[in-house]
Amino acid sequence: MNDGVQSHTPCPGQAPAERGYQCSSCFIRDEVRGIHNSHRVDNIPEALRRYLEQPHWLYVATFADGSTKVGTAADGRKQLRLIEQGAVCARYVARAGDGMVVRVLEDAVTAVVGLQQAVRAGTKTAALTRPLAAGELDARNAEAAESVRTMLADTGVTGFRTADEVWEAPAQFATVLETPCELYPCDPGAGEHGMVISAVLGATALVRVDGEETLFAADLSRLKGRRLEYGPFRTAVPALQAALF
Template identity: 50%
Template sequence: MTDTRYLVHGVFWDGPAPAAVAMPGEPGGGLPVLRLQNLRFHESRLEDRAPEDTGGTFTNMPLDAGTRLGFRLAAEGKSCLGHHRVHGPADRDHVLCPALAPAVKGSQCERCFVLDDSRLIHDFHRGGRVPPGLRAYLMQPHWLYVATFAGGASKVGTASHLRKWNRLAEQGAVVARYVARAGDGRVVRILEDMLTRDAGLPQQVRAAAKAAALVAPAAAVELDVLNARLAEHARTLLAVAGGEGFEIVDERWARPQLSAGACAQATRHTYPHDLGTGTHGFRIDSLSGSIALAALDGSDLEFVVNLGQLKARVIELGDHGSEVPAVQEALF
């Protein structure tokens, strides 16, 4: 595996919802993966491939409890992850960046950012024009949810029907409830905006805040009470608003088993090293969204590592270990 360079696309939770898992003993929610684009393949084929060839091979590394992750940052800065072309509810192409250009807009170069269909999603309900494939995607049923994170920060959000469960898994919610099922993605975003305006629920909780909260999560029962109250208030506002195209629901989201450890109350430490440089290695014990609870060799302490910070970075896998910080001595 050494010498093979990978571009990290991120942590993906694409498995079935826990309720859909038929085999006893199988992890609820399937296993998330760290999706890695093989760059050696990409680079060797850059010159002789056809323009329509997206040219990618991927390695999906399962992130189970006990997974050992060792790597070295192999390039400076971030590289473009390409763009998506949406053809329908379950049909999309991921077109890789032909130049592997530096990422200047989040994890995309300017060109791929402009070509990306999902850029248009957020203006659709305000009358923005979208291509037919994206329109078909947006016109599928959508779910409106209220999610609460480890420190109590909460948000309103939407999930397409096919990603109903997965969307909340990748967000790293500690507890969440669906409050409405909308006929399409336009109605659901109008309702989302209404709840932001009238209930004060934001539409985003930053990853850094989620990671900071996982260092000392609030009690599960408190978070559940808070989420239940916010969801109930949201349902009341939806009922008052009325209108066509949606129904109010009261349905709890099932958290994946792999997230249980991360969401439990415990004292932990923020991972002290910068994931943008150097070498790292740890054992993953639990995962909430893209944020791992990790153990370092030679230490009994738990560290919170935001694997989302690896997105769009180039790494080489290898047998590395992270240095145990001095925090250990300070405790005893």
């Protein structure tokens, strides 16, 4: 992290991942790993403190199956954060003066409104094979966002203002949402695979596989922390998948 801006650095030793998608050495050096608990502890690293000192946004995001969560994004990552999350629709509901305040608000939303703070990547990918109608998803998101704004007005927390701003998803997301597909039948994080990516929504890729007419939704988050070897590989689609087509 440099001057409050997050950056990703390749592992110097290209060591295998041990914790999540980091080796133990990189995990120790990670200056932002404690970000989600920063508002609950007394001492935080100076680099993380600088990051938290910038304005942050509170958002409500909805995914293809209607799952809805509350989340936060630094001012400079306001758009990118929701692209990374793979949201189908989202609204910004508050802008806080710093990252500490926004996380207090996030916890309050979970406690009072009941919105979760995380949705599994695999759940997001599976949902894209049977997405709900765009109008229904937007209505669910708008309702949840309004519930959060109403709740925020009574929190007693200072250092933020409510917001009512709709996030605009990248045009490419529509390709994934509007193209019929099935769940990729193998685990992308193990074995060999041969796929051609047609479009991407968050960590989900819409892919083609040799010998198959059906397109698949593959969860590429499974590749985090894994070393890839490129070559003339193929995806061995299980015979049982034929029943789905």
